[in-house]
Amino acid sequence: MNEFLSYSGVAIAAALAGIGSAVGVGMVGQAAAGVLSVDPKKFGKLLLLVALPGTQGIYGFVIAFLLLQRITAQTTLTSDFALQSFLAGIPVALTGLLSAIHQAKVGVSGVALAAKQPADATKGLILAVFVEFYAILGFLVSFLMLP
Amino acid sequence: MAVVVRATRMELQTLRKRSVLARRGHKLLKDKLDELMRQFKILIAEYMGARQKIEGELLEAYREFLFARASMRREALADALRYPGAVAVVHGSTRKVMNLTLPEFDVSMEGSIRNYGMLDTTPELDASLEVFARVLPGIVRLAGQEKAIGILAAEIDRTRRRVNALEYILIPELEEAVSRIRLKLEEIERGNLTRLMKVKKMAERKREGTLL
Amino acid sequence: MRNPYLYPNGRIGALEKDLLPARTWQMLLSAADSVEASRLLADTWYGRFPGLSQCAFETVFEAAQAASEQELMELSEDRALVRGILHRRDARNARYLWKAALCGGNADGPELEKPGLVEHSLLASALADEEARKLLPAAMSAAAEELSSLSDPSPLEVDRILDRMAAGLELDEFSSMGPGFRRLLETMIDSRNVTTCIRIMLSGSREDLSPGVLLEGGTVSRKAVCGAALEGSLPDFVADIENLERLAPFVKETLSSRSFLELERETERVIMEMLDAGSFELFGPAPLAAFIFKKEMEMNHLRILLAAKAAGMDRARLSRRLPRG
Numbered sequence: 001m002n003e004f005l006s007y008s009g010v011a012i013a014a015a016l017a018g019i020g021s022a023v024g025v026g027m028v029g030q031a032a033a034g035v036l037s038v039d040p041k042k043f044g045k046l047l048l049l050v051a052l053p054g055t056q057g058i059y060g061f062v063i064a065f066l067l068l069q070r071i072t073a074q075t076t077l078t079s080d081f082a083l084q085s086f087l088a089g090i091p092v093a094l095t096g097l098l099s100a101i102h103q104a105k106v107g108v109s110g111v112a113l114a115a116k117q118p119a120d121a122t123k124g125l126i127l128a129v130f131v132e133f134y135a136i137l138g139f140l141v142s143f144l145m146l147p
Numbered sequence: 148m149a150v151v152v153r154a155t156r157m158e159l160q161t162l163r164k165r166s167v168l169a170r171r172g173h174k175l176l177k178d179k180l181d182e183l184m185r186q187f188k189i190l191i192a193e194y195m196g197a198r199q200k201i202e203g204e205l206l207e208a209y210r211e212f213l214f215a216r217a218s219m220r221r222e223a224l225a226d227a228l229r230y231p232g233a234v235a236v237v238h239g240s241t242r243k244v245m246n247l248t249l250p251e252f253d254v255s256m257e258g259s260i261r262n263y264g265m266l267d268t269t270p271e272l273d274a275s276l277e278v279f280a281r282v283l284p285g286i287v288r289l290a291g292q293e294k295a296i297g298i299l300a301a302e303i304d305r306t307r308r309r310v311n312a313l314e315y316i317l318i319p320e321l322e323e324a325v326s327r328i329r330l331k332l333e334e335i336e337r338g339n340l341t342r343l344m345k346v347k348k349m350a351e352r353k354r355e356g357t358l359l
Numbered sequence: 360m361r362n363p364y365l366y367p368n369g370r371i372g373a374l375e376k377d378l379l380p381a382r383t384w385q386m387l388l389s390a391a392d393s394v395e396a397s398r399l400l401a402d403t404w405y406g407r408f409p410g411l412s413q414c415a416f417e418t419v420f421e422a423a424q425a426a427s428e429q430e431l432m433e434l435s436e437d438r439a440l441v442r443g444i445l446h447r448r449d450a451r452n453a454r455y456l457w458k459a460a461l462c463g464g465n466a467d468g469p470e471l472e473k474p475g476l477v478e479h480s481l482l483a484s485a486l487a488d489e490e491a492r493k494l495l496p497a498a499m500s501a502a503a504e505e506l507s508s509l510s511d512p513s514p515l516e517v518d519r520i521l522d523r524m525a526a527g528l529e530l531d532e533f534s535s536m537g538p539g540f541r542r543l544l545e546t547m548i549d550s551r552n553v554t555t556c557i558r559i560m561l562s563g564s565r566e567d568l569s570p571g572v573l574l575e576g577g578t579v580s581r582k583a584v585c586g587a588a589l590e591g592s593l594p595d596f597v598a599d600i601e602n603l604e605r606l607a608p609f610v611k612e613t614l615s616s617r618s619f620l621e622l623e624r625e626t627e628r629v630i631m632e633m634l635d636a637g638s639f640e641l642f643g644p645a646p647l648a649a650f651i652f653k654k655e656m657e658m659n660h661l662r663i664l665l666a667a668k669a670a671g672m673d674r675a676r677l678s679r680r681l682p683r684g
Contacts, residue, residue, distance in 0.1 A: 027365055034369025042373070105642070108365055115372035210672065214620065214680055217666035218659055221417075222470045226455045229469070230462050230514035261562050264518030265555045265572070266525050267451060270619035273558050277617075 002082035006071050009089030010064045013142065017060020017096025024053025024104030031111040045114050045121045052128050053104045056096035059139040063092045063146075070147055081147050088145035095138025103131035154331035162328065166321040173313040179245065180310055183303045186244050190299060194292045201285045208278035215271035223267045232262025233280065237287055244295075247302055252291035254284045362642055367434035371650045374430070377404035378657055384683040387661075393669040400661075416665050420658050427654045437644040443532030444651055445475035446496060450525035453482050453499060457506055457521070460486055462514045498527040519572060526551075526574040533648065540645040543633045546602045548577040549584075550626045553597055553610065554619070556588035561617055565589065602629060620680040628682040631656060 032046040067085055074081060110124025216224060235256045241248045260280045261273055379387075383403060390396040397414050405411060408426075410418040428444065435441050455469040456479070471479055477495060484491040485503045492500040502524035506517060526548065533544050552573040559568045568588060570581035577584075579600055587596035593614070598607035606629065609622040634649045634656075660681055667677045678684065 027362065030362075030365035031369035031372075034366040034371070035373040037370050038373035039376075108369075108642070111369055112372040115369065116375055210670075210676070211618075211620075213666050213670055213672070214663060217663040220451070220472065222455060222472050223451060225470050226458060230458065232513075232515065259515075259562065259564060261558075262514050264454070264522045265558065266522040266551070266574075267454065270554055270558050270623065273562060274617060274619060277562070 002077040002079050005082040006085040009086035010067045012093045013060045013089035014064035016093035018057045020097035020100030021054045021057030024100035027104040028107035031108040035111055035115045048125055049107045049110050053100040056100040056135045060092050060096045063142045084147040088142050091138040092142035095135050099131050099135040103128050106131055154328045159328045162321055162325045169313055169318050176310045180306045187299050190296050197289055201282050204278055204282050208275045211271050212275035215269050215275055218269050227263035227268050230262055233258035233260045249295035250291050252287045254287040363436040368646045371646050379403055387664055388674055388684045393665050396668050431651055435647055439532045439535050440644045440648055446528050448472050448475035449477040450528050454521045456483050457486055458517050461512055461517055498524050530576045536645050537643045545578045548574050549600055549603055552577055552584045557613055624680050624682045
């Protein structure tokens with residue numbers, strides 16, 4: 001039971017954050033592909049916008065990895081440890097999932113902005129970065145909660 | 148020289164009468180020409196004014212129509228104008244000026260000019276059609292005026308030729324003939340007179356001879 | 360989280376650069392004649408279509424229209440949007456065909472546009488054939504039914520039914536496109552109703568003005584527009600219609616001068632501004648529809664500009680009608 005609980009912390013962190021990133025990158029990627037089909041020279045400008053929702057997945061992966069290390073280092077899993085490792089996975093998982101999707105929406109708007117007013121492309125990027133901030137907070141909390 | 152006549156007193160009488168008649172005819176024709184010219188001037192002035200006004204309005208309507216045509220689909224424009232809602236009837240009548248019959252046209256319109264839907268047509272079309280409809284009676288009237296001017300011009304031309312013929316050919320010729328006959332008759336008169344004087348002298352000399 | 364509009368809207372966003380920028384409009388407006396204008400156009404999106412150098416503008420616009428529609432059909436997964444755009448042409452074809460059939464057109468049939476989604480033959484048979492009617496969209500088949508029940512209708516009656524049908528079709532298909540776009544359509548209907556009122560008033564047949572001749576679906580009711588027009592308070596009424604406030608002075612001006620040029624210009628300007636604003640809803644079909652509308656409007660304005668240039672119209676007069684530059 002303890003093992004189940006602690007490993008589900010690992011799984012939830014990697015999976016939910018990963019799903020969020022995959023959906024997010026997918027959304028911005030579609031929009032960017034639309035722009036690139038007309039104007040391939042924009043690739044450099046759009047690259048960062050597409051990649052940005054991907055970071056949540058990385059955060060989730062890092063937490064999952066660190067968590068896994070701690071769990072395997074234990075000889076016996078106490079129920080306290082198991083609960084703590086489960087809870088540690090949750091902040092990065094939920095903030096990752098939601099922030100990636102919302103960041104993707106901002107990213108899509110940023111792509112539209114970059115398509116119409118190339119000079120303002122960086123502004124769209126900055127807006128998307130604001131969403132990133134909350135994913136980072138979730139990541140930090142998860143990190144501090146590591147057992 | 149065309150009038151070749153026998154130089155008799157009777158001829159002189161006839162020629163004199165003809166000459167007087169020709170003069171009177173000339174005067175009458177001249178008066179008619181003046182009157183025709185006056186009518187012609189009135190008509191021309193009317194015509195020019197109406198024409199300028201109509202041309203101005205048409206130009207405006209064409210400009211409006213240009214916008215309508217450009218902003219409507221070709222097929223939609225054809226469709227809108229294919230089913231006319233108004234019927235225009237041209238009435239023809241005549242009036243007499245001098246002895247001439249001049250045509251007069253008038254047109255009456257019934258029904259609404261705008262006979263199409265509102266969705267696929269532009270309001271500019273309404274505006275241009277409205278002007279076209281307003282101008283149409285004017286155009287028809289203009290046609291009548293134009294014809295009248297033509298008839299009048301032909302009549303003026305003919306009258307002027309007659310006046311000229313009388314003034315420069317017939318009257319001078321008659322007068323010349325009259326004067327020629329008169330000269331001839333005077334000559335004959337003088338011949339007779341001298342002959343009579345000669346005879347008288349001879350007769351007197353004969354009487355004196357018998358007396359002496 | 361699948362959204363079918365991300366790719367299309369990204370592409371449309373980039374394609375919007377093909378719309379003529381204000382500077383090009385300025386240059387076009389100051390072009391001396393249509394030849395110079397066609398030279399200016401050669402450097403734009405329109406340059407890719409053959410016929411421009413020969414000044415065969417109609418061919419160019421037909422090709423451009425076909426290209427935009429092709430793009431729309433390839434991009435849009437929203438059948439309603441494609442239907443909405445293409446059915447407008449079907450509605451026009453239906454008008455040409457049905458009017459000719461009911462009111463006796465010329466013998467060799469009316470001129471038709473190329474079919475949208477409904478074949479000409481189907482449209483032609485729909486008046487008489489009930490089976491064919493079933494294959495048409497609801498609004499069209501209802502109109503066909505109504506028309507076939509009339510005996511010897513006047514062109515004006517036929518047109519009234521067809522106007523309602525065309526507006527209904529548009530509203531049916533486009534109304535699923537989110538609030539922003541719906542607002543645009545409602546505003547367009549409002550402005551059409553106002554224009555219709557003015558047109559009827561100016562044609563001198565006030566008795567023809569009834570709510571029945573106006574279109575449903577605007578922000579203000581048909582009865583209200585009609586009532587305001589009959590009372591003669593149309594300008595004040597327009598001043599209270601959302602988005603059309605600006606038109607009030609032009610309505611007044613049109614009623615007195617009988618010239619629609621400036622009213623048309625301002626109406627189009629309002630719609631253009633709404634289109635620009637609406638094009639930022641990125642997660643629905645609205646930008647796509649807005650793009651097609653913008654393109655159509657642009658071509659319409661180009662037609663006007665080129666016709667005016669060919670006729671040697673001066674710039675002041677042209678800018679009374681054209682909401683550009």
